[in-house]
Amino acid sequence: MLNFTVDSRTCTRCGACAADCPPRIISLENGLPAIAPEKEAACYKCQHCLAICPTAAISILGVAPEQCTGLTGTLPAPEAMATLIKGRRSVRRYRDENLAPELLQQLLEVAWHAPTGVNSRQVRFTVVDDRRKMAEFRTNLLEELGKLVRRNALPAGFERYADFVRVWEEQGQDILFRGAPHFLVASAPQAVVTPAQDCLIALSYFELYARVNGVGTVWDGLATLAITQLVPAARQWLGIPDDHAVGYCMAFGPPAVSYQRTVQHPAALIHRVS
Template identity: 45%
Template sequence: MIDFKVEEDKCIECGLCKEDCPVGIIKLTPKASIALEKEKNCLKCQHCLAICPTAAISILGKKPEDSISCKAEVPSATAMSNHIKTRRSIRKFKAENIDPELIQKVMETASHAPTGHNDNAVLFSLIDNMEDMNLFRDAIYAAIKKAVEEKRLPRKYFSLASFQKVWEKTGMDIIFRNSPHLLIATAPEKDASPKVDSMITLTYFEFAANANGLGTLWNGMVTWVIEEIDPSVRDLIGIPKDHCIGYTLLFGKSAVKYARGIQSEGLHLNKISLKK
């Protein structure tokens, strides 16, 4: 049951919900309704709740008064452009735990990211404290060392062997950059687009994290270890066996402050025209 409800005294029969429904299951009789046999087609997108001008529609147990108004403050086009252009990959982090409430706030914001077929099944595997982060770091470096000793480290990842040796000899952490926190996004393999969904959601997390003064670093090396070098790491951190790994993001308080954005190497564009 999708629990589609209409407050009839608020419904003005404008038909906006019917027109905007992606699967066309809403009808007006004259108030909005969804036939029981049509409910299975609902994408759970909540467009009907969002578009109703009089806040008459509730669905999936969600009420319009609990949603953020589209009249609420949003960044201007210039502010958003500047936010993107001044973003930097952080490789020097402060040795400080972030307030768990802030991490929760940023993850909840990221949970609004779009997903294929509106599956909404992206799972965040989070390390939210430096103690666990140190243990995980040791596990990753140990997995790399073992793969080298057993001569099964793929050639394309030979650089990891060098990083492991540097870590073992000097304590310099090239892979994690001493980040205090880590987030891995995964989604069920059966979903329409699990890897893409995960990476889009991580991108939303990064934008929100940066807006809250946190530094971030996309990390392919941890992802390689989990996916191709030592799958047992999945069990160590509880990633479900039926999940596809999207990517890994390191985050924390930046130990550096940049004065300006960089200058892009240029836009690469393939402009399509199918007109004869």
């Protein structure tokens, strides 16, 4: 049941909800917007109808307008958004401290609002939420990599992982996770339309929201390859479902470095179709 309801006292019959409905299942035939029972299965559950209603007359999926945040006057200025995007940095130096649990939960909840193919909303965040858990995971993963090195069993193209193991064993230097106290894996069922893309978009949202909350992040390709290509047991350690595709991994936590300004990259590569 979609629980699609309309407040007849405030609805203006403007038709905005029907016009913006992606599967076109909202009807105005009887004056007020309505969804026929036989069409409910086609609903994307995107809540566009609730979001677009100018008078907050529509509720759906048990969500009422008064539970939502109004957008007028609350969005960041374009200049602030541009600075956020241009000012993001890959952080490779972290303090050995946990984030506050409430902040960590907020980061995940907000990032999960990222768009997904056909609104599947199946991205799963697997998070290492405590630095002691992270230390154990780091040690176990590097030990397994060390076994591969000593058996000369690293696949072609992964030879540099021998150096990562050596630096860890000789100097205690963590190149895989950069000493971050937290770790995030975005995965999605292989059966959804766009599992990899959904995960990458979600992590991009996570990264930007983390930045404005003073949290550092780094896209962790080295750890992603270690988990998906070299030490498959790591998926079981982390509890990633067997039918999930790992989109990417991100290390994060309180940064031990503070960047002061944006940088200057070359001009954007743009091709305008003639």
